[in-house]
Amino acid sequence: MIAWIRQRPASVGLAVLLLLLAIATRSFVPGQDSGLAAAVGLDIRELYERGQVWRLVSSVLFARGPGLPVAVLALVLGVGACERLIGTGRVLLAWIVTAVLGGLLGTAAQAAGLLTREYWTTPPATSIVLDPITPIVGVVMATSAFAGPLWRRRIRLVGFAALIVLLLYSGQPSDVNRLAAALGGLALGWVLARRRPRLVFLRSSHHEARSLLAVVLAVSAIGPVVAIVQPTGYGLLRPFGRLFRDTLPGAGALAERCARIGAEPGCGRELALARLNGPGALVLTVLPLLVALLAAFAVQRGRRVGAWLSILVNGLLALFAAVYYGLFPALGDPDQIADIRAQLTLQSILAVLVPLALVVGVLVGRRHLTARPSRQAVLVGGAVFGGATVLSAVLYVGLGTLVRAQFKPVPSVLDLLLELPQRYVPVGFLRFRRVDFVPVGPVAQLLEGWVGPLAWFALLVAGIVVARSVLGATSERDLARVRTLLQAGGRGSISWMATWPGNRYWFSADGRHAVAYREGSGVALTLGEPVGPDDGAMEAARAFAVHCDDIGLTPAFYSVRPEFAEGLGGPGAAWASVEVGEDTVIDPTSFSMKGKHWQDVRSSINRADRLGIRSVWTGWAELPLGWRTQIESISEEWVADKRLPELGFTLGGVGELVDREVRLMLAVGPGDRIEGVTSWLPTWQDGELVGLTLDFMRRRPGSPNGVMEFVIAAVIGHAAQRALRFVSLSVAPLAGASSDADDRLERLLGSLGRLLEPAYGFRSLAAYKQKFRPEHRPQVLAYADAVALPAISIAVARAYLPDITLPVLARMVGALRPEEDEDEARIRTLAAAAPQDQGAPAGEERR
Structure with a gap:
């Protein structure tokens, strides 16, 4: 407790001072502060007619009624967190400056309203303000300039939304002062952090964007309350x-x-x-x-x-x-x-x-x-x-x-x-x-x-x-059936992705197999091979193709083995295929880091040990709240740095971590600071866990070099202890397709991969995995009808980029020729401007 207080001397000291003054003057008792308010409160007449500027500070040292516990709690928790981030001196400076600015600007706005006979300023003309919340708001807004892009955006968006709603629905003089203090704190933060005020668009993940928008809408809706x-x-x-x-x-x-x-x-x-x-x-x-x-x-x-x-x-x-x-x-x-x-x-x-x-x-x-x-x-x-x-x-x-x-x-x-x-x-x-x-x-x-x-x-x-209704939503019963089939026999390292939101399911007549697919542009784009036992899987895939034809959809099997694609059409009716990437698979039972080739990985492990970084094998439900918050913050900051939208389909985000069967391997440093996080999808066979597949991969900006090598090596060691058959570092999406190929679909997939490469680094990610000397297993997209290539191309693009616009789609379909047009070149130039983390390949954190 003493150590906790020593880390927050200004915030705890201000809270104690507020309590002592309230006890001495009984200002927290309703009806007992009339004389006190007249003596120390912020009064427009006393401030401007008699020049009693000291009231700008004295008025924020007292609270009325229930405002006292709110102010004390905000000081200890809110300002305390700010103090740990920016230091005691800056917190005290921000508290004083924003108290003065809030009072001056707020009373100036009221005075201007009186001159123009604004409705909301006439009754408050005789009001006396006692409000310790004003400088607290200012301190928080000033501190936001020192926060990362994620929390900076959260604090400012939600904070100003709440302040404006209070001004509209309450309209007290203190509400005007708080909004003025927030603006003053924003300007002070720019000065202290030496940031130039500028409008910068920070991209959010879908989860973060929805949460922020929902909070703002809820705050505005609660205004009448x-x-x-x-x-x-x-x-x-x-x-x-x-x-x-x-x-x-x-x-x-x-x-x-x-x-x-x-x-x-x-x-x-x-x-x-x-x-x-x-x-x-x-x-x-x-x-x-x-x-x-x-x-x-x-x-x-x-x-x-x-x-x-x-x-x-x-x-x-x-x-x-x-x-x-x-x-x-x-x-x-x-x-x-x-x-x-x-x-x-x-x-x-x-x-x-x-x-x-x-x-x-x-x-x-x-x-x-x-x-x-x-x-x-x-x-x-x-x-x-x-x-x-x-x-x-x-x-x-x-x-x-x-x-x-x-x-x-x-x-x-x-x-x-x-x-x-x-x-x-x-x-x-x-x-x-x-x-x-x-x-x-x-x-x-x-x-x-x-x-x-x-x-x-x-x-x-x-x-x-x-x-309550979602188009094409999967029932809980169907999802439970798929999970049961997966545990009986998952086919391929990405089989668990069949449980992700957005998939639809088709079940074979005997119920032993299921196909997970996404519908769009008249195409049923599957996610891997049919789920279920090996025997009968090919027959189930052919039955699914017949089903698609019956309902007017074009089947396309994405990320399947070449031998599976060859058998799809049966004798004399072979399907065409194009490589979309390579699965990188490691046998943990024979894994060894001996030899010169493994020097970088061994150095990463030794560096982590020296820095006190440990590996933690866990699940989302087992994480403490602080660790969950850190993971979400690391992920959102990564997304915010990108200049292209968040991808989907075979690339999971924070939302996919909550699955009870998905495991996490964390790199945790001193002070429980998470330096890196990876998630691992299970592959089952006859009810037994046989493999793990890397999905989510992020590291904290500024974390030690090699932290991800340390985490991956720890997972391989864990798999070896459990005698698992394989550890997959997954498929780098679109890394295998060439934009100069003869096949038109491969050219388009290559064009899409080249477009996303500067920001997401699929090819550099594939090269990064070579450190672990994996076995390469090609993955292909199989299709039966070349006439449907444009529709399949659009379906793949929309699977990875659900928000892609029609003009960009048109350019991509037009990119079925090898040469690159000017528009695509401009898009690549913009994507190349996306900042990359140093010390790791561009896609390291994304997979």
Whole structure:
């Protein structure tokens, strides 16, 4: 404990100081800090009229009520982590500088708002701020400049999203100060880290991109909750707080009191507030929030429907804000309550731009959402939502016409039609709109309160139905059958890849064999040979080809043995094949590192021993949380450094590590610092583990040279102890195809491999494996029909690069000629600009 405190003297000292001052002044007790706030709090008048600049610092040393434990926890954990990264001196400097900048810039923004009569600055003009969170936010943002690209992006994206949402939905002066401190901390971090501010696009893995996008969407969706729990607030999007605290009069009672709507002073406002009352209004408030949260959850799971739900909800919010906070006041609409000024304010602009920015972000990031819904689910969901919306409209207009006497004054059919769209708008946007008629009877009140919730609830149900469905998704039962067949007899070193997401399965009539394949461009592209015992495997492959022909697909067997490809067509009907790589296989029982050739590998092992690096054989479920976080960070930083998208198909990522049968070999240095990580896929025969295949391979940037040789040698030693038959260093994808070959398909695969080589280093990876003197076993792609070559080419390209664009595909298909065109040359030049880790081949960390 003492050592832990010594590593964080500034953060622990500030937390203790905050606690002591709170105890001495009883500022944490509600209602006991009024005098203290006036004496040391940040007050615009005291700051600018009397020049009491010391309040910029004193105001961040005290907290009110529940803010105290939050501030202490943030200091100890958040600022403590920052202190370990950038040092005590920089943390103290950042804390002081951002406290001053946050207070100055925040009060300046409020003063400017007062001059322009901004709605959100009028009540806070008399507010006194005590907020220790402001410099904490500044310290975290300043520290982000020293973090790696992965955490730098996470901190800034999620941090600013949360701060902007607080500003919009709470609108307290402290929220303005925190956002200002974050901006100040960002600038200070650039100065301290000597980084020039620049916009750099950092590529993310699909998992990371989905997680970041989902967090931002969830933070924005929870905004209304901030308004509910905040006792007071002045944010423009702060809609419904009073609904949970005040008892509002019913619309019927107000209508009885007002002989004519709007006749009495304040009657229009009271009727506008009355529409906030009742369970229907409450449900209509919450349902859009639930739909937005559902969208965030679906995005995190990779569901494409999450993108469309988010676009729909945020697009509607932007439209509502533009119309009700901008257009109507600017046009001087007579239905607008008089005390809302027809002026364009900062917050009204943000109220439109923030949801629009989310829409743009989702549109850009939707390529990471690869799980598309089935057509049946889309039809069912569309029927549920469309049917409920039509039913609600018919009920409101049709039934409302029959019970018009239950409204005051009695509306016409046209009045009901014109009022219908507002029934679907969350009531917070309508609170400044004068009402034309109010329900006084039970049926009218039911229609008024529940027409909108019915449609929104239907949208929520439809979203759940569609999100649960994935086009071509594999059932758990089929996946369990494949895993059973794999343990009975996996065929080939890549057989376990059949269990990866994205595969479909075909089972033979006798159930003894299965084929894993991916469908695209009219091609069924298999992943290796049929799974199952050796006897009957060829017959199963031929039956699968017949099945593909029956349903209009072209079969193509990817990464199979040449002898398997030769037997596919049977006598007189041979299939053509093209080499796509070589499997590099080591016999662990006869493995030896004696001789001059092994000097580099022996040196790597000795260097690791001297540096205190040890090998750890484990599984994902057995890892402590800290190690999992390190592995994810190492992987994401590798992806961020690339200028080309993350690959798939035969290349696994972090998501494939969680399989209980996949094992990990880690290189762990002093202080439990992970220097390198590899994953190993099992191959079974008759229920017995017979081999291991290298898949995931990453090393920490700056780790000692040779750390991966150390890890691979450790795995081979482990396999020798278990008397396994083989250890495969896997196939370097597309490394065997030549862009100058006579075969058109081989030329295209060679072109694809050449395009990806500068960033992913497949050929250099294949050369790197020669250190271990493996046996080379060719792997080929077998196909029956040369006419289908363009479609097969596109299917292979999309298997590895699901996000590849049509123009690039067109260039690749055009690359069936040997020469390279100018566009491809430009792409290669861009790919060559991708930074490479020194001391290892470009593809070392990727396999």
